[in-house]
Amino acid sequence: MEPVIVVGGGLSGLSAAHSVLEHGGKVILLDKKPALGGNSVKASSGINGAGTDSQTRLNINDTPKKFYDDTTKSAGQLARPNLITALTSNSAPAIDWLTKNFGVDLSLVSILGGHFTPRTHRGTGGAPGWAITSALMKKLALEEEKPEQRAKILKNAKVVKLLQDGDKVTGVEYEDGQGQKVKLEGPVVIATGGFGADFSPTGLIATHRPDLIQLPTVNGDHATGDGHVLITSLSSQSGVLIDMDQVxxxxxxxxxxxxxxxxxxxxxxxxxxxxxxxxxxxxxxxxxxxxxxxxxxxxxxxxxxxxxxxxxxxxxxxxxxxxxxxxxxxxxxxxxxxxxxxxxxxxxxxxxxxxxxxxxxxxxxxxxxxxxxxxxxxxxxxxxxxxxxxxxxxxxxxxxVHYTMGGVLVDEQAHVLDASGKPIPGMYASGEVIGGVHGKNRLGGSSLLEAVVFGRIAGENAAKSE
Ligand SMILES: Cc1cc2nc3c(=O)[nH]c(=O)nc-3n(C[C@H](O)[C@H](O)[C@H](O)COP(=O)(O)OP(=O)(O)OC[C@H]3O[C@@H](n4cnc5c(N)ncnc54)[C@H](O)[C@@H]3O)c2cc1C
Missing domain, CATH: 3.90.700.10 (Succinate dehydrogenase/fumarate reductase flavoprotein, catalytic domain)
Known part of the structure; x- marks a missing residue:
């Protein structure tokens, strides 16, 4: 069995990696940085869920439908019902997964702008992004030590190319810490995050939102849209980017x-x-x-x-x-x-x-x-x-500059789509790299959720792919 290759060790890549393991697959997770975590560890307000156990305990009356309505309103004319349904209907199961499988405390619930009711979850300890992401990191590190060897984590491993056989994506090429190029074979999940730190003169912000180039950012320097470039540089049946001006x-x-x-x-x-x-x-x-x-x-x-x-x-x-x-x-x-x-x-x-x-x-x-x-x-x-x-x-x-709503075109099953809307075989994407989930405005707390929901879906589908 070929391992699933997950590119990016933020919350979405980690969610995808655990999902692969839960569905019986093997996984190799690569991150270009010496440490995992990406922007996910910085998240400070919390993660959304509608109809969760914590809300019930606090007598907060909420449903996925109400969350769907708030998200659709915020997304405006760029709302995509299939992606919003996937996000909101999987939100309570995502919170449940984090609390039950990883022991993350998400017992406090607060309200953020644009939400009809309190639904942003965090715990009593430190910042929620760190609490959630580090719990998934620790568990993956434990999996790596098991004798079955179903999980492997490669740090300082920057993916520079997607490998193809005809239309099918068959693996990646990465540069290791010594600058050596290495190839890996297997279905690929791209979870490289957004481009909120790509301020180079020819980069994605300069191309799509030149008016923002002078602004400061809260993104880590890894957020340079690598996945966006990889997916749109396929030699045949390339992926496409949507809503790229929505920053x-x-x-x-x-x-x-x-x-x-x-x-x-x-x-x-x-x-x-x-x-x-x-x-x-x-x-x-x-x-x-x-x-x-x-x-x-x-x-x-x-x-x-x-x-x-x-x-x-x-x-x-x-x-x-x-x-x-x-x-x-x-x-x-x-x-x-x-x-x-x-x-x-x-x-x-x-x-x-x-x-x-x-x-x-x-x-x-x-x-x-x-x-x-x-x-x-x-x-x-x-x-x-x-x-x-x-x-x-x-x-x-x-x-x-905070978050990039635009990104790679996917369907609700985290398949990367080509310009005609057809899934590219062997190619999945999740987290901030995907476009269109939030339309023209993302609600606070919905990105950690997007990372978990689409990461889990991508991991499952990649594990089941041939
Ligand atoms: C300061 C701050 C606070 C936030 N607070 C919240 C909040 O409270 N709630 C909320 O919902 N959202 C919040 N967000 C947004 C949210 O944190 C991110 O959108 C989300 O965590 C993105 O997760 P991700 O896994 O897609 O990407 P990331 O967590 O950014 O991870 C991407 C990973 O991919 C790696 N990578 C990139 N390119 C390559 C490559 N070529 N090869 C190998 N690896 C690569 C990176 O090194 C990185 O580790 C916040 C964001 C910031 C910056």
Missing amino acids: QVHPTGFVDPAQPDAKTKFLAAEALRGVGGLLLKKDGSRFVNEMEKRDVVTAKMWEVIQSGQGPVRLVLGMQAATELKSHCDFYLSKGLMKKFANLQEVAEHMQVSLKDLQGTFISHESFASGQEKDPFGKTQFHNSDIKVEETFLVALITPV
Whole structure:
């Protein structure tokens, strides 16, 4: 039996690799970096699931249909029903798989922008991306040690070419740490992630979104769209790319006061707004529904910045900060957030009057309690009862390249399709490298889900392929 070759050791490649093993196959997983994890280990808000055990325990009434509707609305005119159905209907089983097979804690559920109800899962420990991805890494490393030798992990192994026999993809060629070229035979799952760090002058961002080339990014330097290039460079029956101009610019990248111009920035997790963080202009007033979808919040931020009303700050009161304590402790330790003993200190720091700043919080609380209607349309409020004397956390933020919605054309079975819509034999793809799952805007928490759902499907189908 030929092994399945999985290219990329982020959450999607790892999910595909475990799925191959569960379906009786052998697997070789390659990653070009010295360590596995990709962008998956950076994920900080959580993973979506609708109709999960955690939601039931917390009395959250949700269904795959409601999740489908939210995703379709967010995807707009680029919504693809087959891919959205695959994502949402497999979401609760994906959460179940992670908790039961890998012991990942996903017991907390919060709400992110564009979701009708809380459905973004994380655990009580550190960042969810690390918690989930490292659990899958550890289990795969254990599989590799077993005498059956059904799993093998190759690091510092950059795949540079897909091998073909006629139309069929039959394996890969990779460069090892010494620059030697090595060939491997077997069906291939491409899980190389997105192109959110491909800022080269002839790269994918320059080609598809030249207007974003000057922006900072929160992606790791591996995210250069290698899989996109490999799949579209097949010598016959090549794959195609869709929605490549759909790049998600996240509204809240931290501006590190120690290096404000750094190209790579840390992300201020969307969960910070989910627990009650407010976005404030230079004068201390709000300008947007903080719970809006990312594209809407980013557009409003541009208006503020371009009209000279920036910088924009993210401000959290004590209750909100406590709900995301481990996140906030990390951001404070990196100097990305600053702690203030009370609102007076925040006002002095921002050079605004305490009365005006306090007015922002008093109005927000009256919107939360239903006495007045929020002029920006906010309807979901958390931890909005803020006292002047409590501790506050404050950060400077800016829009950042975050996620690439466009990518390789696949069907709901993770087959890579050619321009006529026909599956390319021996060729599967999953995770951020695939295009079209989120249409014009990805909802927070849906990419880790995409990685797991399509990784599991790709692994199963590759294991069963001839
Ligand atoms: C800061 C940050 C926070 C995020 N937070 C969230 C969140 O809370 N929830 C959510 O749902 N999503 C979140 N996302 C998005 C999400 O993390 C990613 O979209 C997702 O993890 C992508 O998984 P992946 O496995 O497809 O790719 P990745 O995790 O990026 O892995 C790709 C792997 O492929 C390897 N690779 C690339 N090219 C080659 C090659 N030629 N040969 C061999 N190996 C190769 C890379 O080295 C890498 O290890 C966040 C993203 C970032 C950057």
